Amino acid sequence: MNIIADFPISHIVLGSGLALIIIGLWGMLTQRNIIRIIIGFSLMDTGIHMVMVAIGYITGGTAPIINDAVPFADAVNRVVDPVPSALVLTAIVIGLGVTAVMLSFALRIYKTRKTLMIDECSESKW
């Protein structure tokens, strides 16, 4: 019970989101396989979304849907901030589009070079 009081849900979400960002960045920097780099990007993306959602949380708040469950008069004190949620919704869709384009680039590289290792693609290396 004490542990739950010390670590509220938003702290857990924030902490794991920040950890996911670091894991994803580590994957993007150290892995040589293009598919693994893309997975690293997706992890980092998810981490950023979790951090944004955690920041929008209000203590004891519920989903910002004003109906019978959340009376209108008291709504301001009982719901979480709708703005970060809306931003995350946008960010998820953009992340999906970016991932799709990266995967099709990976397929294209595999078709022309028969490999997914980034070390083989050395002409743009400086």
Next chain:
Amino acid sequence: MIKRLFIFLMLALLAMIFFNLAANYSENTTLSKLGHYYVEKGPQELGAPNLVTAVVVTYRGLDTLGEVTVLFISAAGVGLLLRRTRRQQDGEDLEKGDRAEETAITHRPASEIVETATELLLPMVILFGIYVFMNGHLSPGGGFQGGAIIASGTMFLLLALPESHISRLLVAITESLSGFSYVIVGVLGVILAGGFLDNRFMDLGNYGELFSAGAIPLIYTLVGLKVGFELSAVLDRFRKEDSGPL
């Protein structure tokens, strides 16, 4: 080696920054000024119970139009990158003869369980997708979520019946029409109501009913159709690429 060390050092520094951020973080107890305004005025002004939808579709509607455009561009980019030129196709057809044995192994049909489950579940999945985007202003959900559910139905279809094909023409027409209507609805908001993508040019109706909140259900239906068809086309592109001998 030195590179690894450098990466490790950088990540350790970043972790320190993040640790400080997380350690000094305390939950908000009141809404931000903007959030407060939306929660206080949103239901009255727009008639939409789901405030995330109100923010996404109306208050920040222009962002959503840009988001739909980004998704469209990425779908077009995938189409461009994974397109097959006539010459490639001919070369592959020639190769196919040599590799007939290999391809025979890779083209294993889906199992009976998957096929039967698809026949049973596909109409329900698509119906659920439509439900989610029609009710975007009342319950958690909306155009993007509903569109993604419809695309998962397409994924199901492609897994169970790999030979089925999605009509490019139908996708192009639906996508263009819904995107175009979305902009038209936005411009109607300028002419008949307060500004671009203002939902109040239609009757706000009774609070909490399916056909209420002005143009929000209309906009989310258009977005849902557009996203669903776009993602289905992207899945189809990847599948087409995969089915050819590499």
